[in-house]
Amino acid sequence: MKSFVLPLALATLALPGVALAGTFTVTPTEVVDWKTVYGQIEARDSIPARARLGGTLTELSVTEGDLVQAGQPLGKIVDEKISFQLSAYDAQIAALESQLANAQTDLTRAESLKARGVMTAQAYDALQTQVNVYTSQIEAQKASRAVTEQQGAEGEVLAPITGRVLEVPVAKGAYVLAGESVATVGGGGFFLRVSVPERFAPSLSAGDPITMEGAKGVVEGKIAKVYPLIESGRVNADVEVPDLNSNFVGERVLVKLPLARRAAVLVPASVMVTRSGLDFVRITGAEGPVERAVVPGTHRTLDGVDMVEIISGLTGGEEVVTDEQ
Known part of the structure; x- marks a missing residue:
């Protein structure tokens, strides 16, 4: 019988539940199922x-x-209308200033006449009121001109x-x-927006790790936010990835999300043997090691050891032989 050897030191250190030299007890292990979806680069x-x-x-x-x-x-x-409005205000201000100058001249002359008793106080007060009116009208026109001038300055479009x-x-x-x-x-940082079917919504939570296939290889990130609103049967989530390339906003990239956790039976890939299209592992029996047919699943790396998931054939508790007796 062909021998499939896993070094004893590796079996003892890397695999829990070692019973004796050359064997270990199969124990269901929690594994994470990853789903590959498309994420789209968006500006925050x-x-x-x-x-x-x-x-x-x-x-x-x-x-x-x-x-x-x-x-x-x-x-x-x-x-272009603003420049004409400013010119109109300037003309009105100039006219009012001329009227104000005449009113101030009349008021100065009235002061001397009033001092000699030639002009009544009522007439003098009317001239004083006229000066105040022209002064107020000039201030109002200047304020209106400033408003129009500010409107012209707002023609400059600024980056928000x-x-x-x-x-x-x-x-x-x-x-x-x-x-x-x-x-x-677009600013405030860039992130990935992913959309997954609503049945996976309970499996998503902020802080969960993700992996992304980028130009520089596999990049790790984490889920930053899961949106509570489900649209068209899909839930959206934001994923933060360090040094995300923002040259093309809207670009779609592949993202692997952890969408399920379950117990799985794992054994080292080195203890399996394939004959006639069937896969076998050796387990300890009452009369010594015996071979048992198994259905293998996907490979996973745990603590640097290549492990394979056993879909059928082992349920946990069996002692798998990893070394020749």
């Missing part, structure tokens, strides 16, 4: 940079993929957050309305 914050003023987009300094800082100018909108420009739906020279999006900026 996706905020549109909106126009605060309606007008013509005369400048546009960014395009998709550019990195921007919060408050950085992205474009400029010009409303630090991040990457994801979308620029308008072009230079286009007419945009107040509140219309000029660019969409």
Whole structure:
């Protein structure tokens, strides 16, 4: 009979339940079943940079993929009516200032007349009131001009957050309305958004580890958030992955999620022998080692040992022979 040998030291140190040299007791072990799903790279914050003023987009300094800082100018909108309104306010202020100058001259002349008793106090008060009215009207026009001037300054479109420009739906020279999006900026970090069937929802929890197949190989991460709203029979979760490539937001990558935990019977792959398409392991019997046919499952690595799951043939409690007696 062909011998399948697992070193005694490895069997003793790596495998629990060793009964004697060359054997170990099969004990059900908790294993995690992983499911491979697609995850999509998303920005944590996706905020549109909106126009605060309606007008013509005369400048546009960014395009998709550019990195921007919060408050950085992205474009400029010009409303030609604002310059005409400012000119109208300037003309009104100039006219009122001329009227104020005349009223102040009349008031100065009235002061001398009042001092000589030629002018009544009522007439003098009327001139004083007229000076105050012109002064107030000038202040009101200046305040209105400042409001219009501020509206013109709001034609500058600023980046709402630090991040990457994801979308620029308008072009230079286009007419945009107040509140219309000029660019969409994604920032605040990037993560993976995964969607799995709702039957796996109880198995997902924040902090669970995940693995992702990236350009640099297998990368480990963890589930950051599980959303309580189930849509179309699927539950969404956010996965944090260190150094996630954010060059292509919306890119789909493969993610392995831990979706089930169960007890499984595992034996070292080295104790199995295959003959005529059947797999066997040797277990201790009343009259010595005997072979038992088993149905193997997937391979798993535990403490550096290649283990294979036994789907049928072993139930736990058996002593598997790992060394020639």
